[in-house]
Amino acid sequence: MAGTTTHPVAFRNTVADLVDSTLSTTAKLVFRTTGNAGTPGSEVATLAMSNPAFGAADAGVITASAITSDTDATGGTIATATLQTGAGTVIVHTTVGTSGDAINMSGGLVVGAGDTVACSSLTYEAMP
Numbered sequence: 001m002a003g004t005t006t007h008p009v010a011f012r013n014t015v016a017d018l019v020d021s022t023l024s025t026t027a028k029l030v031f032r033t034t035g036n037a038g039t040p041g042s043e044v045a046t047l048a049m050s051n052p053a054f055g056a057a058d059a060g061v062i063t064a065s066a067i068t069s070d071t072d073a074t075g076g077t078i079a080t081a082t083l084q085t086g087a088g089t090v091i092v093h094t095t096v097g098t099s100g101d102a103i104n105m106s107g108g109l110v111v112g113a114g115d116t117v118a119c120s121s122l123t124y125e126a127m128p
Contacts, residue, residue: 006128012060015126019083019091020054020062026086027053029067029119031078031111037093040082045073045117053083054124064122075113078105083124092124 007015027049035041050065081103083092094102098109103122111117 007060007126009059012126012128013057016054016057016060016062016124019124019126020052020057022085022091023049023053023083024085025051027051028084028086029064029122030082030084031096031117032080032082033076034079035093036080037082037090040090040093041080042076043074044076044078044111045070045115047117047119049083057126060126060128062124064119064124067119067122069116069118071116073111073113073115073117075111075115078109078111 029047029049030040031044031047032041033044047070048068050067052065054062054064056062078096081094081096082090084090096103096105096109098105
């Protein structure tokens with residue numbers, strides 16, 4: 001059965017804010033070679049997020065506070081990313097590309113060992 005499912009904005013805000021509060025005070029944005037939410041792939045670069053990681057939800061969207069660059073990346077080819085707690089619990093898993101993806105890398109997907117990986121802006125949108 002085809003159709004559209006939507007949620008009220010208040011519920012979407014609750015979900016988005018829950019993502020932020022679950023990430024807690026030591027959230028990380030980890031770029032990875034592959035994987036899924038249950039079995040994330042190998043780490044390419046790990047960027048520390050601010051505390052709090054995101055601001056309050058507006059229309060189901062949260063915008064990240066400052067994200068610290070990884071100035072000594074492990075290296076590899078980025079295909080996915082996770083938002084995770086400092087203890088490594090994955091809260092969000094997403095795909096990464098160079099255009100039209102959930103996260104877009106302007107400098108390409110191949111990262112050399114020791115390279116710097118930065119994230120200039122990041123938003124999370126709860127389901128529609």
